[in-house]
Amino acid sequence: MPTPVAVPAAGTAATSPTDGQPVAGQARAGQALAGEAFTGQPLGGQSLTGPAAGRSLRPVPRPAPLPVPRPARGADAACPADARGAWLRFAPVQPLFRARAAQRLAVLAYHGVTDPRSFGAQLDRLRRLATPVSLAAVQQAVAERRPLPARSVLVTFDDADRSVLTHALPALHERGIPAAAFVISELIGTEKPFWWHEADFLARHGGRARSLDCGHPSQLLRRLKAMPDPDRRRSLQELRVSADRRPPGQDQLTPADLLALREGGVAIGNHTQGHPCLGRCDDATVRAEITGAHEALTRWLGEPPTAFAYPDGGHDPRAETVLQELGYRLGFLSDHRLGPRLPNHPLQISRLQVDSTTSTRRFDTILSGLEPAYRRWRGQAA
Numbered sequence: 001m002p003t004p005v006a007v008p009a010a011g012t013a014a015t016s017p018t019d020g021q022p023v024a025g026q027a028r029a030g031q032a033l034a035g036e037a038f039t040g041q042p043l044g045g046q047s048l049t050g051p052a053a054g055r056s057l058r059p060v061p062r063p064a065p066l067p068v069p070r071p072a073r074g075a076d077a078a079c080p081a082d083a084r085g086a087w088l089r090f091a092p093v094q095p096l097f098r099a100r101a102a103q104r105l106a107v108l109a110y111h112g113v114t115d116p117r118s119f120g121a122q123l124d125r126l127r128r129l130a131t132p133v134s135l136a137a138v139q140q141a142v143a144e145r146r147p148l149p150a151r152s153v154l155v156t157f158d159d160a161d162r163s164v165l166t167h168a169l170p171a172l173h174e175r176g177i178p179a180a181a182f183v184i185s186e187l188i189g190t191e192k193p194f195w196w197h198e199a200d201f202l203a204r205h206g207g208r209a210r211s212l213d214c215g216h217p218s219q220l221l222r223r224l225k226a227m228p229d230p231d232r233r234r235s236l237q238e239l240r241v242s243a244d245r246r247p248p249g250q251d252q253l254t255p256a257d258l259l260a261l262r263e264g265g266v267a268i269g270n271h272t273q274g275h276p277c278l279g280r281c282d283d284a285t286v287r288a289e290i291t292g293a294h295e296a297l298t299r300w301l302g303e304p305p306t307a308f309a310y311p312d313g314g315h316d317p318r319a320e321t322v323l324q325e326l327g328y329r330l331g332f333l334s335d336h337r338l339g340p341r342l343p344n345h346p347l348q349i350s351r352l353q354v355d356s357t358t359s360t361r362r363f364d365t366i367l368s369g370l371e372p373a374y375r376r377w378r379g380q381a382a
Helices: 026-032 074-078 081-088 094-101 116-129 135-144 163-175 195-203 217-226 229-242 255-263 283-301 317-326 360-368 370-381
Strands: 104-110 152-159 179-183 266-270 307-309 330-332
Touching: 081 370, 094 104, 094 360, 094 370, 116 152, 116 163, 116 360, 135 152, 135 266, 135 330, 152 163, 163 179, 163 255, 163 266, 179 307, 195 217, 195 229, 217 229, 255 266, 255 283, 266 283, 283 317, 317 330, 360 370
Parallel strands: 104 152, 152 179, 179 266, 266 307, 307 330
Antiparallel strands: none
């Protein structure tokens, strides 16, 4: 039986799903909910009761509904994201969000799979309670102007590290769930780390760059992303020259791996050559990043990709123009929103940010759209 958990303060900063850590007892919570639907009601006709239910000596014909906990203040303000999702799941508005989500398209945006067991449980939940669809099905719906089925969910992966091949593909194939992976072309067939991992490693091993003001390494990525792209590249090179150590290599996917993914039901899409922030690039760089990756993927796959995911999830109108010229049919954001079952703007399709470690309860509130709406409300309130 679910139990109330500590809840976050109204002023707690929103945490990205990829940064959230599981709370204590998360595995038990996921197991207890393994047989529940999105209705939030336990199986077997049981009712949720408060802790005082067993102390009354008088018969109670109908137990009182579980009170919805309100955000705490003070010491409880630093509650993890998964704990927030736990109490949101029992909010009175959750059934309304679930009903609305049934008529929306949920596109899940993962960044690799670090917890295969939890990821498998999430897929089981999707297979039981949703309608997994493929990238081709979304393209067909757009082409024919025909809405997708109710509760449609598309699983996607950005950056596509090797865990997509080693962990995600077997789990997806076992359950017959299609997916899409958006890859960074200049990393394919190499041992280069993602540039943000490299920058973090270099800064923690003595790396310095004039434009970074030698601030705390935890703020490094935010500052690099805020720079014009030439300054980001120059700062990254300065970090390489000044650091005491070189970062370890990272095994990346190979062209053969891309073919294996596609054969297993994971469509391959374009995620640019080097994953810059397109909004910080000049026009020529935007075009080169998209077309360079497009040409490489066409060569490896034997056919041109038709789907694109914007690096860092933000739409760029110049990029959309290039995509239209190249014949792309779909473009994906990472705005943490549900979209219509028939996308209004095929090159601006919303996605929900989720992680393989996300707890079952929070996974439900993300799929319903309640957790994303709550995060937007808190951002506006702040």
